[in-house]
Amino acid sequence: MAGQAADAEAxxxxxxxxxxxxxIGSAHSIRQLITLLARETRIVLNCQxxxxxLYDPDEEELWSLxxxxxxxxxRFPADTGVAGHVFETGQPxxxxxxxxxxxxxxxxxxxxxxxxxxxITAPIIGPxxxxxxxxxxVNRLEGDFDAGDLEFLEAIAGEAAVTIQNFQMLxxxxxxxxxxxxxxxxxxxxxxxxxxxxSYQVMLYSVEAAxxxxxxxxxxxxxxxxxxxxxxGKIGIPDSILxxxxxxxxxxxxxxxxxxxxxxxxxxxxxxxxxLRDVPRFAVEHHERLDGSGYPRxxxxxxxxxxxxxxxxxxxxxxxxxQRHYRSPMPLPEALAIIRKGAGELFDREVVKAFVRVLxxxxxxxEPEKKA
Amino acid sequence: MAGQAADAEAxxxxxxxxxxxxxIGSAHSIRQLITLLARETRIVLNCQxxxxxLYDPDEEELWSLxxxxxxxxxRFPADTGVAGHVFETGQPxxxxxxxxxxxxxxxxxxxxxxxxxxxITAPIIGPxxxxxxxxxxVNRLEGDFDAGDLEFLEAIAGEAAVTIQNFQMLxxxxxxxxxxxxxxxxxxxxxxxxxxxxSYQVMLYSVEAAxxxxxxxxxxxxxxxxxxxxxxGKIGIPDSILxxxxxxxxxxxxxxxxxxxxxxxxxxxxxxxxxLRDVPRFAVEHHERLDGSGYPRxxxxxxxxxxxxxxxxxxxxxxxxxQRHYRSPMPLPEALAIIRKGAGELFDREVVKAFVRVLxxxxxxxEPEKKA
Numbered sequence: 001m002a003g004q005a006a007d008a009e010a011x012x013x014x015x016x017x018x019x020x021x022x023x024i025g026s027a028h029s030i031r032q033l034i035t036l037l038a039r040e041t042r043i044v045l046n047c048q049x050x051x052x053x054l055y056d057p058d059e060e061e062l063w064s065l066x067x068x069x070x071x072x073x074x075r076f077p078a079d080t081g082v083a084g085h086v087f088e089t090g091q092p093x094x095x096x097x098x099x100x101x102x103x104x105x106x107x108x109x110x111x112x113x114x115x116x117x118x119x120i121t122a123p124i125i126g127p128x129x130x131x132x133x134x135x136x137x138v139n140r141l142e143g144d145f146d147a148g149d150l151e152f153l154e155a156i157a158g159e160a161a162v163t164i165q166n167f168q169m170l171x172x173x174x175x176x177x178x179x180x181x182x183x184x185x186x187x188x189x190x191x192x193x194x195x196x197x198x199s200y201q202v203m204l205y206s207v208e209a210a211x212x213x214x215x216x217x218x219x220x221x222x223x224x225x226x227x228x229x230x231x232x233g234k235i236g237i238p239d240s241i242l243x244x245x246x247x248x249x250x251x252x253x254x255x256x257x258x259x260x261x262x263x264x265x266x267x268x269x270x271x272x273x274x275x276l277r278d279v280p281r282f283a284v285e286h287h288e289r290l291d292g293s294g295y296p297r298x299x300x301x302x303x304x305x306x307x308x309x310x311x312x313x314x315x316x317x318x319x320x321x322x323q324r325h326y327r328s329p330m331p332l333p334e335a336l337a338i339i340r341k342g343a344g345e346l347f348d349r350e351v352v353k354a355f356v357r358v359l360x361x362x363x364x365x366x367e368p369e370k371k372a
Numbered sequence: 373m374a375g376q377a378a379d380a381e382a383x384x385x386x387x388x389x390x391x392x393x394x395x396i397g398s399a400h401s402i403r404q405l406i407t408l409l410a411r412e413t414r415i416v417l418n419c420q421x422x423x424x425x426l427y428d429p430d431e432e433e434l435w436s437l438x439x440x441x442x443x444x445x446x447r448f449p450a451d452t453g454v455a456g457h458v459f460e461t462g463q464p465x466x467x468x469x470x471x472x473x474x475x476x477x478x479x480x481x482x483x484x485x486x487x488x489x490x491x492i493t494a495p496i497i498g499p500x501x502x503x504x505x506x507x508x509x510v511n512r513l514e515g516d517f518d519a520g521d522l523e524f525l526e527a528i529a530g531e532a533a534v535t536i537q538n539f540q541m542l543x544x545x546x547x548x549x550x551x552x553x554x555x556x557x558x559x560x561x562x563x564x565x566x567x568x569x570x571s572y573q574v575m576l577y578s579v580e581a582a583x584x585x586x587x588x589x590x591x592x593x594x595x596x597x598x599x600x601x602x603x604x605g606k607i608g609i610p611d612s613i614l615x616x617x618x619x620x621x622x623x624x625x626x627x628x629x630x631x632x633x634x635x636x637x638x639x640x641x642x643x644x645x646x647x648l649r650d651v652p653r654f655a656v657e658h659h660e661r662l663d664g665s666g667y668p669r670x671x672x673x674x675x676x677x678x679x680x681x682x683x684x685x686x687x688x689x690x691x692x693x694x695q696r697h698y699r700s701p702m703p704l705p706e707a708l709a710i711i712r713k714g715a716g717e718l719f720d721r722e723v724v725k726a727f728v729r730v731l732x733x734x735x736x737x738x739e740p741e742k743k744a
Contacts, residue, residue, distance in 0.1 A: 026499035127398035179642030270551030
């Protein structure tokens with residue numbers, strides 16, 4: 001009977017672990033992952049609060065993205081308190097009477113007004129022994145925490161470690177890519193202080209216009225990177241033309257125009273991840289015009305990607321309103337009038353409308369209603 | 373009793389699923405992941421072969437990295453055969469008599485000499501409904517496949533989907549980053565055809581020397597990126613100096629030297645992932661020299677990072693042996709003599725030795741034994 005009862009318990013436990021793993025498997029962000037993990041485990045183990053503390057190796061701190069019931073992030077040195085002890089030793093702990101335990105750090109309770117009576121804490125350790133964080137459950141609603149509860153918590157912590165690590169790796173790889181894109185965008189402009197910030201500003205305008213048009217987050221991301229990189233091909237244009245004082249000759253203008261082909265050649269060799277496949281196309285089409293008068297391909301109407309049509313408007317507006325070697329910045333209303341005049345002929349009508357709404361929201365243009 | 377037997381079976385099944393998940397959780401590459409998944413599942417379900425087919429959306433094909441027993445990749449259009457059918461419909465299949473089933477594509481058996489008698493196939497579908505691939509088991513060693521086997525396979529396929537997707541995302545993000553680094557490296561040189569390929573060649577030399585020195589894969593990766601990016605700061609140097617014909621003045625040389633500070637400023641703002649944190653340091657220290665005569669900091673000896681010491685040797689050798697605006701390429705033996713002469717004073721002795729071994733292995737230098 002004891003054997004059967006133990007089997008039945010093991011069965012229930014495995015089924016619960018699988019249910020929890022399935023729910024965390026559907027998480028789209030580390031915040032959602034940890035929220036799910038904490039809630040599901042708290043319900044199975046019937047206690048008052050569940051907290052997941054993750055290790056921040058840069059700060060050597062543990063931090064809690066989600067301590068249920070607390071909306072603020074909790075953060076403390078990775079060698080303090082019960083969580084720190086479990087993190088450092090890699091050994092789990094059951095503490096039946098928290099206030100009398102010397103390892104307990106009462107500061108956080110004092111700050112949050114919560115009363116920790118009893119807790120179990122398990123380390124979250126990756127398959128290669130990497131210390132990821134700790135998982136803590138507080139105050140069982142009925143009875144005391146027992147060895148079975150701890151074993152369950154340890155199993156969940158072990159299973160969740162890989163998923164948490166994956167999210168962390170994906171996120172840090174995204175940040176690294178992001179940093180490199182910014183470096184690239186800035187380096188175009190490092191050659192010419194007059195255009196400093198151009199790509200960044202075009203990106204801000206484009207993203208706002210894309211939001212205004214109701215595009216989804218994947219399209220907005222694609223537009224964001226395309227806008228940051230739209231002028232990258234200028235890296236291949238000689239200083240003597242790029243920084244020329246005064247008007248450009250026809251030949252020089254032709255050379256400047258080749259920057260979109262440089263951009264295309266460079267970006268098309270980058271294997272963008274699936275959701276970002278259109279980055280090169282959007283970037284390359286920012287000089288195309290609705291009536292076919294643009295370059296490099298002279299595309300017309302909707303043959304120009306929506307991303308290209310958005311960046312086109314943002315690029316023209318940003319350029320007109322900034323200092324250039326050959327002219328002073330144009331006042332905003334004048335630049336806006338040029339954009340509006342081109343709507344339907346050069347620029348996408350809906351994009352121009354969205355752009356005007358963005359500018360008026362930013363306080364850079366009058367309300368669109370007041371104008372024609 | 374039937375209830376108890378079913379419970380016991382469910383228990384065994386959950387325990388096996390958790391065991392398999394744990395083993396795949398420790399995989400470091402998608403190849404290892406799928407090898408483990410196939411082997412563990414084949415053992416539990418006691419059959420002759422397990423194959424995981426993943427979807428390649430670019431080619432609209434299913435491909436098998438690991439069909440146990442086959443060393444070659446198997447690849448076919450995603451709408452053909454039983455695997456294609458299961459992939460398209462998202463519905464699992466048990467086929468007791470394969471040769472008589474019209475959905476079966478006999479081509480692969482014909483090619484590999486394997487005989488498929490019976491099979492079960494489950495779709496691998498992500499939590500958001502994304503079609504990832506299919507999981508197929510072939511020829512039970514005793515008896516026939518039954519509904520319980522299929523249910524088990526479906527559960528494993530479901531649990532594994534997220535892990536496979538994570539690996540795919542990490543890998544595609546890595547490729548994207550890699551592409552961007554290459555674009556950056558090439559764009560430095562796009563301004564000056566004479567230095568085209570310099571960063572790439574320095575990277576090849578550096579990586580080979582690092583391998584020769586027995587560095588681990590993480591250090592080698594860091595050196596690889598640092599070498600590709602070591603001259604990136606040149607993006608901020610005017611054409612008139614960068615491409616000057618003839619010798620540089622002291623002032624011009626001083627301006628050229630600022631490229632390492634530009635590199636530092638640009639790279640230090642990129643949040644490299646943990647394993648790559650030393651990229652900026654290695655890149656910036658490639659002009660430091662053992663005796664303190666280098667720049668920008670005049671570091672000495674082992675205060676210069678090993679990565680910096682390696683890239684220094686590769687950079688000098690590559691530059692000497694290439695065409696420059698102000699001189700012709702130096703013959704290899706002469707360049708090598710300069711490097712050797714500097715060993716211990718300018719360059720790290722061990723690095724120079726490793727470098728000479730690499731060159732001689734590449735057929736670019738005489739055997740190191742034959743020289744002093």
